[in-house]
Amino acid sequence: MALHRLTLRLRPTVTHVRSVHTSRYGRQQEAAAVDPEPEPISVFRTQENDPACQSEKQIGQFYTLPSEHIRLLFPHGLPKRYQQQVKTFNEACVMVRQPALEVISYMKKADYSQPALRYLFYGVTGSGKTMSLCHAVHFCYTQGWVVLHIPDAHLWVKNCKELLPSSYNSSRFDQPLQATAWLRNFKITNERFLSKIKIKHRYVWTKRESTEGGRPLGELVDQGISRVKSSSDVVAAVMKELRQQSGHPEGNFRLAVAVDGVNALWGKSTIKKEDKSAVDPEELTLVYNLRKLLKNDWIGGAIITTLSQTGSLYTSKSAYLPQELLGERGFDSMDPFIPLSVPNYSEKEFESCYLYYTDRNWLQHSQSGTEEGKKELIFLSNRNPTMFDRLCSFL
């Protein structure tokens, strides 16, 4: 199978496709891209795999994420369907789109001695907000930032199997399972920083266990992973430490906080206490500390968030604007933020995605190669990325 794919890559792409589309879309590849391979470059791919070097010229094109990066950076961050696609195609290709490029350009130009800027991706269901978030996070990772990525904040406010009263503050509730899982993924992502960053304060877990100031962050994280009961408090401690140390000269790192589904933090939750009354998200330790992190009172980093209607509770299906999904409280807390609208595919982007699927031999239907078939796909999916993906998956 892999050999078959290899021959596909090395085989020159069909010229008639190239001639049609290069005439429509103009020059696609810069001569500056070093190109020692004999393979002629196809229109929908770009060789710029570094997000920092990508510009508007590559909008609509796919760049490949190195598999090492995926394993380290996104143990939990990518959407489920996309992970399956990565496994099927044996490569992770992300489309360069305008909202993500905008965020990256802002982050390049931002002043990191000022409080952290908040970016919010919003758009209709399935328009590519999570993927834009992942693109921005990849940029941060390649720049050597510490990445605090919460894949889906909705998972913290629903389907909680274990709810313990918090040891630190009796009015709040702990979620040990979710906290440990997150800590494990955090460790995988930020392996290189765990020994470098030192914690400032002393944390006492039980009568016999405590972590002194000056110990590396890795020890704190390990403490959380091994002692499941106090893992939520460990998460809170980690967040506090990173928040305080980022941007300062001795810390020497920048912090990227990426939250997907941020509207969960200010919405309702389905978790119930023993007396069947609903738990307010504020009463959960994880959510409370995350909210503190999202406040822009710290420097030396960026906060990138997305709204998500799919996992949210008690919101209507047609709601996608920040006002509707965040609610009043959420909007007030997030304000000021930079909203970025993520639209459906433009014509060029749709074309690019279609070519990519054809190149990967994903569209097996006899009609999918024709112009008529393409028009049908456009009609049925309305250029929505998720819909298009679902449609192609059975063709």
Added chain:
Amino acid sequence: MAAARVCSTVPVLLKCGNYSFSVNVATAKLSKQVLCRHISRSSTLCRKNLAAAGPEKFTAEFIQKQIEDFNIGKRHLANIMGEDPENFTQEDIDRSISYLFPSGLFEKKARPLMKHPDEIFPKQRAVQWGEDRRPFHFLFYTGKQSFYSLMHEVYGKMLNIEKHQDHLRSKGLFSKDGQKISLGMSRWLTKEELEALLVEDISTHDYDRFIQVMERLLSMPYCGAEEEFVLRFRQLLQAQSRNQVVPPLQKDEDGVAFSYADGFRKTSTSSVVLRDCGSGRISINGQDSLLYFPVLQDREQLMFPLQFTGTLGRFDLRCTVSGGGRSSQAGALRLAVSRALLSFLTPSEGEMMRQAGLLTPDPRVRERKKPGQEGARRKFTWKKR
């Protein structure tokens, strides 16, 4: 005296209902009358045998009287409605009756109607024999006199044609393709139509023989002489597509051509404005098509007319739909889009759409639940005891 005795015996014979012979002198007188053998008659036999009488016979006078009553009634109705009695057509009559006697009955044939007696009373043959009880027609005793006389007529015409052909051959003017009859888009009358024409029943065998003979007639050259006769038995086929009303093509302020059409299915109604601007945008009740129809099947239904005619990216749809469920709304929209598309297409493409079934409103509606059953068709569980 003898007469008095006759008078006394005859009633006795009739009343007692016994098997008896009269042995009196009165027998001689009786024998002059028709001898009636009295069979034992029970009360059931005294009743009229309704089935054997056949369908009710209307006499010509009765029909005539009905026609006069109808005409007078038509004039009265026109006066009631305040319209001109002279120019009162059947449509006006129908309209007035449905206004004066509104009926909520579902069965259209059960509603009050007023039509010309020829349409109401079935055509019957007048009595076929005269006062001396001898039939008029020479083929009366075949039982199907009109049919056999028709067959004879056809054969007579065939003989005429052959005579004509021989005549031409003798003159040397005979040619293989002589006068042929142009049939056009027509078909032979069906058996039912032929029965209605002849006002008598014929069997399928008879009908087949008739068609055979007519075909034989048509196959002869020089049958053009009998064209009028043959065309009497042919029915023109109407092209179905002429029944379709094409919505008019309008232009709005920007010069963009658009058309408007309605559609319905089950209990949903929809209306669609189809604009010819070149983008493939769809909006349903102000929402995106993906949001309104999350199911692929509904979107495919909406796509069907456009895909069939190959006009997918060309039109802009602005739809409104209400009522029913998601599937019936999709069907209603499909019908509306097909109808609106007609004004942008050529008639032949419209005919193709009609044959594809895009222009036919789906007649299926929810069947009513009947009493004694659980649903429309489902019966209650049958229990043996």
